[in-house]
Amino acid sequence: MKLIYQHMLSFLLIIITTVSIIGFSEINNTTQQSYEYNYRRMEDFAAALGTLATNDKKDGAAMLNPKFLNKLEFVLHSDRVYLSVFNAHGSQVYPQRNDKIKLTSHRLRQLKSGKKLRIKNNNEALSSLGYKKDACTGVLIPWKDKGKFIGAMWLGVRIAQVERPVRIAKQNLFNALVSAIIVGLVLSLVLSYYSTNRIKKLSIATKKVTAGDFDVQTHYSGHDEITQLADNFNRMVRTLKKSNQEVKEQEKRRDQFMADAAHEMRTPLTTINGILEGLQYDAIPDKAKPKSIALMSRETKRLIRLVNENLDYEKIRNNQINLVKTRFNARKTFDDVTMQLKQNAAKADDTIFITAPQNLPVYADKDRFTQIMVNLVQNAIQFTANGKIEISGYRIAHATVIMIKDNGIGMNQQQIKYAFERYFKADPSRSRSGKGEYGLGLSIVSSLIKQHGGKISVQSAINQGAEFTIVLFDQGYEQYLED
Template sequence: MKFLYQQLLAFLALIVVTVGTLSILFFHLSKQMVYENAWNQMEGYAFTLKNEALDITKKSGQAVIRLNVTELQTAEKLLYSQHTRFTIYTANNEIMYPKKTKQISNAAISKEDWEDLQRGKIIRNRNEVRPNTSSIDVDKTANKNIKIIDIYTPCFDSNGNLVAVIMVGEDISTLSDAVNRISQNLVVIFAIALIIGVFLSTIIAHYLTKRITKLRQATSLVADGNFDVEISTNERDEIDKLSSDFNSMVTSLRESSEEIKRQERRREEFFADAAHEMRTPLTTINGLLEGLAYDVIPEESKEKSIELMRSETNRLIRLVNKNLDYERIRAGNIALNKSEFGVQGVVSNIVSQLESKAEEVGDKFEINIPKNLKVYADYDRFVQIIFNVTQNAIQFTNDGLIKISAEKGFNELIIHISDTGIGMEEKDLKNIWERYYKADESRTNTKYGESGLGLSIVHKLIELHGGKVDVVSKKNVGTTFTLIFPDKDED
């Protein structure tokens, strides 16, 4: 379907829904007001009958009802002209007044309604079509069905026991006719609005479609690979804004074309790296297993072979666990158990664990952290963050110095981890948080930098803590990571 017709249908649908909804609401409210006024009026009649024509006394502990027949007959004559009748029921659900020939309803009150009446509830009924057996208005409604609304009002004695029920019913056929006339007028109004809507919708839809056609033609050119398209815009309305956004989109597509190619290269490198990382330990394990199976490994070397297989297996487990951990963190499927604890003790423990690795490449540590300085974070994840950044510093530093310091900021803790290693270029700083990215490809297979996931995990964990991480680096000078953890929110 062409856009012109879609717009036309949209405008028409809007008009139909709006006018239709307003009509239905108006009709419903008018009808409801008719019923509400009639019910309130009948409740007033029932209250008057109870006070003026019913005398509830006690005799031998039992409630006795005396009817003032004169008052009831007078009320009956007055209500007759308003197409209204009433019936009085006893506590045994039997009709007490009037005589059967004048009753508006011969039916007993249902068990469910009776239970509601005993709880003091006034029952309202409407739109009950009944044969005209009561002759509410002989001249106008004879031999016709009448539409009745009624109420049932409970009457209690001084002990709160239900002793009588007054039912007041009214013929609302005349009122229903008035409501029907209102609905007919609404239909006419609806038809007129629809005709006007068709005319206006056609003009507006044609105007909009003409402008959107230009966008469609430009989009076709972009789909064919032409990113030099530009649409003139005057910023008058949303379509001009859309045209402006389209121009921005084309510019972004042009700029991202190279980025897509770069990401594709990264994807290929990722699969190659992952395959290489797994193939090496798997090849080692497989060779050793074959040697053990064919008993070609000397007895004195078996223990060393088993230890090597264990080491390679742990390497695979670390690689898989880091991938799984990264995905859980990225998806937000971990819960942080934050608490306050000292920074110095944690950092000292981490340095002790990494000291042997640092000594292998000639690195030394320098720690400058106040003893009473505390951080509000998840303990295990905090350890993981500091460990990964420090290990990264060891990986890219030979015969250098790794400094770890911390200070109190404004409602935050600031940790600096710096090294005197090989540093990074500007282009590397933009990508170090990406999974499997390695700034120095010559160190892809280093002993402590095998996965390229450490900094990606650090970045995600800092974000989960509500903090931030910044990195400054200079080629052949060194790198400094700044980690910021917000304090506990007192609110």
């Protein structure tokens, strides 16, 4: 069943239930009031007739003579009141009937004790009153003279006459119920359409998102649950759009890496294969063989470096390396890295210098710390020409801060955002030989620092260089973060 019909049915059920409860309560109240009013009216009649009979008699039996009863019958006829009179023995003396009607001994005892009996339906409740074609309701009143029971009088009216207000109330209830159903049907249709139409719009928006349209936004006003759902939907779509863009960027960089890797691997493999064929067919002169073998060795190492960087990154990312962290002097590592990369820097006409105290304690895995510094300095050399590369460091409370700063090509905000992601290159056109050229160096650095419980950040601008800042905390103060 569609939601709009469910809403309409719910509204109608509520309206019908409410009207029915109120209506039936009113009918029950009207019924009770009608019977109560009739009982009191009959009792008042009986009291008045008893007074009349007492004033009109010469002795106690005079009130039961036919002449007096005919007077009563004439008086009551205009009000359509039935009259029956019983003597002290419970026998009906008026009106005369062929079949003798007599009160039961139980009823007679109740009357002799002075109790007034209210009979709701003489055809059901008290058969001794005699069955009538039209059921009556009324009272059975004892007559006494000077405290002596001399008979009883039955005064009643037709039940149909008493229940006339009830029939009117039932008709009114039916009319109100029909009106409520009609009005409720219209209102429920309007309200249901309003609610389901908002949900339908969300459903249409969801289909668009499923089809790949992440620019969909719903606009609802109010503070109800559907508005909250729409707001959550809008936030979800914005997040999906952002994630989709990031995925596309990742795929773009991955495709670029595959193209670069294929190119990088094809060149050395072609070189190695050519040299091997030349050696096989003795096409290379003896004087050129040492140079050819050296070239083949360099190309082989180039391929090994590409493979190793990928394997190294996967191990680090999956926490498959064991860090042996100790406290040592980082300044010595700075000096070693500077000596190691001095020739690479000279090829780019770069100068590496250190501005750090001679004793700079740091808590880290020494080999991995060296790897971090090599990758960062090599990255600075790769994107700096005729420039300066500064390695600096200092202590803060419970941590060591290290910075590698260059004045190279720099990065824009979009490049900074993805700087530590795999296969990212700030400027692929300027890749040089050496570690980091495949876009893995900074991602390895980021993963290693996270495993150390440290932090890394970068500040940069186009043509104004870049500054990488590392914070490595002392033992017991590490800040491990999930990816």
